[in-house]
Amino acid sequence: MSIIQLDNISHHFGSLQVINSLSFNLDQGEVLGLFGHNGAGKTTTMKMILGLIKPNDGNIKVFGETPYDSNFNHFRYRIGFLPENVSFYQQLTGLEVLQFFAKLKKVSLDRCQQLLKQVGLSEASSRKVKTYSKGMKQRLGLAQAILTEPSLLLLDEPTVGLDPIATQEFYEIVDRLKNNGCSIILCSHVLPGVEKHIDKVAILSKGQLAAFGSIQELREQTPLPTKINFSGCFDIDDLSRQLGYEIEPEENGHFSVKTTSENKINLVKTLLAQPGINDLDTLPPSLEQLYRHFVVDGADAVRVGSGCEDRPDKRLIEPTRASTSEFNEQAKQGEVK
Amino acid sequence: MKSVLAVAEKELKDGLRNRWLIAITLIFAIMATGIAWFGSASVGSVGFSSIANTITSLSSLNVFLLPLIALLLSYHAIVGEDEDGTLLLLLTYPITKSELLFGKLIGQTSILAIATILGFGSACLSILIFADNIIASDLFGAFGLFILSAILLGMIFICLSYVISSWVSEKSKAAGLALVMWFFFVLIYDMGLLGLLVATEGQVQAELFPYLLLLNPTDIFRLINLVTFETNGTGLLSIAAEQSFTIGGLLVSMIAWIVLPFLLAYYRLIRRPI
Numbered sequence: 001m002s003i004i005q006l007d008n009i010s011h012h013f014g015s016l017q018v019i020n021s022l023s024f025n026l027d028q029g030e031v032l033g034l035f036g037h038n039g040a041g042k043t044t045t046m047k048m049i050l051g052l053i054k055p056n057d058g059n060i061k062v063f064g065e066t067p068y069d070s071n072f073n074h075f076r077y078r079i080g081f082l083p084e085n086v087s088f089y090q091q092l093t094g095l096e097v098l099q100f101f102a103k104l105k106k107v108s109l110d111r112c113q114q115l116l117k118q119v120g121l122s123e124a125s126s127r128k129v130k131t132y133s134k135g136m137k138q139r140l141g142l143a144q145a146i147l148t149e150p151s152l153l154l155l156d157e158p159t160v161g162l163d164p165i166a167t168q169e170f171y172e173i174v175d176r177l178k179n180n181g182c183s184i185i186l187c188s189h190v191l192p193g194v195e196k197h198i199d200k201v202a203i204l205s206k207g208q209l210a211a212f213g214s215i216q217e218l219r220e221q222t223p224l225p226t227k228i229n230f231s232g233c234f235d236i237d238d239l240s241r242q243l244g245y246e247i248e249p250e251e252n253g254h255f256s257v258k259t260t261s262e263n264k265i266n267l268v269k270t271l272l273a274q275p276g277i278n279d280l281d282t283l284p285p286s287l288e289q290l291y292r293h294f295v296v297d298g299a300d301a302v303r304v305g306s307g308c309e310d311r312p313d314k315r316l317i318e319p320t321r322a323s324t325s326e327f328n329e330q331a332k333q334g335e336v337k
Numbered sequence: 338m339k340s341v342l343a344v345a346e347k348e349l350k351d352g353l354r355n356r357w358l359i360a361i362t363l364i365f366a367i368m369a370t371g372i373a374w375f376g377s378a379s380v381g382s383v384g385f386s387s388i389a390n391t392i393t394s395l396s397s398l399n400v401f402l403l404p405l406i407a408l409l410l411s412y413h414a415i416v417g418e419d420e421d422g423t424l425l426l427l428l429t430y431p432i433t434k435s436e437l438l439f440g441k442l443i444g445q446t447s448i449l450a451i452a453t454i455l456g457f458g459s460a461c462l463s464i465l466i467f468a469d470n471i472i473a474s475d476l477f478g479a480f481g482l483f484i485l486s487a488i489l490l491g492m493i494f495i496c497l498s499y500v501i502s503s504w505v506s507e508k509s510k511a512a513g514l515a516l517v518m519w520f521f522f523v524l525i526y527d528m529g530l531l532g533l534l535v536a537t538e539g540q541v542q543a544e545l546f547p548y549l550l551l552l553n554p555t556d557i558f559r560l561i562n563l564v565t566f567e568t569n570g571t572g573l574l575s576i577a578a579e580q581s582f583t584i585g586g587l588l589v590s591m592i593a594w595i596v597l598p599f600l601l602a603y604y605r606l607i608r609r610p611i
Contacts, residue, residue: 091354
């Protein structure tokens, strides 16, 4: 069942088009990573899903209902939200803040202590929020977002300010909620580490969907090379001939070849057959590379394609009305070019 | 309704924590006690003079102070939550904008009401205990009405600052506008009215003039506390003496001054870009 359905959503603030024909679905128990540069429309998209902004055009359904309708209110018990940059009521203690939100969601107050413990704040629960560090506020924000064991969780930059261990614990909570059937949208521009926790990726660029699908699907859409790193004793020219690709030297005496994902396995077999190879690593295009491909290179392609290169700032106001598929097409041409 | 109470409780807690409640209570208590015992020092006597003098002096001082305190207490009610990001978060909760605003009104009014009752109430008690020839029912009646009208005046300015707070996008702008509004109602309006009266030599629309006082909540507050003692006010208020305002009518117009700004604030809040 689709928890979220966006169908050709468009929105503008005055003459500034922030969202342009955006469509995607999110099913139950799926984790969607929503990525994009600053001002790409990530937060606006979240606000529309939360029913805080009514889109100028298009259809939006959350739990099969229209989120900006007044009768959507009782679905809000099932939604958790962690906004970016929230500083809670400074004068209250962490526990009091959480209890305030618990009352609004009609959650038993006993759960608050338990949740604070879960996010690692139980020792600081009776201290005023104004003494909290950025990471502690972020944990408090996460605690209020999961007050009700939500069916839909929206997280805007959730790991900002968290140390590596807290980040790990955060992802454990995400995984647990997902296994309980919660659909999650994770909005971020911090990419490393997030890959293994998300099912789908949506890359927004200037209010348009530059790419959507699982990481594997995105890799297939791009000509980005898979890199094979290896080290050992061998004749470079001979091996290069056998592989059919040029071998590039890397740091620490390692070498690498770049290939396509289809060819990868053949190359690995060839390499393994070499007696001198003592280490081998395959690196498919990372989420960061995919992101760069779709956003940075894609944007260049559109600029060339739409003939606006002499007025680059004009594009901010009037983005080309290219559909997603055209956009990708242009992105590919840009890559070839 | 539970959400309204949760918001109100949070506001009250906030007021306790940042020492607002204790500070306002002390100001009121010191001011009221001081006026009651030393209010007639200017005419050469020290000690309690009369209930009428005390209430009249208290109301003319409070007309400046109370609106200022109310505005300071609540100018950031909406815009502050917006800047902190909590408004965005609250709106994703199962709470409506009207519940949020109403909860804030109840909470912040409670702070002001508790401070008013404790502050002025303690002065009232000191008079009852230490002054001679006091009829308790007169004293309680006068102070009761004074406290009630003071709470209403506070509510009016809380609601007026909600209008500002839900309209503007920055806290500093809200603070500035609140100050301008205070200046207008407390000083400019009466001066303008007096100027108009002098310029027209009191001839034009003489019967309409007292009603113009109802357009300024601080004047209504002063009228309420004058009418009780059938004393002639000074300056602008002396015009109103000819007109017979009833206390009930004046209280109703104060309530109108609460309801209308509250509705306007709500209207601005629904249209506020999130």
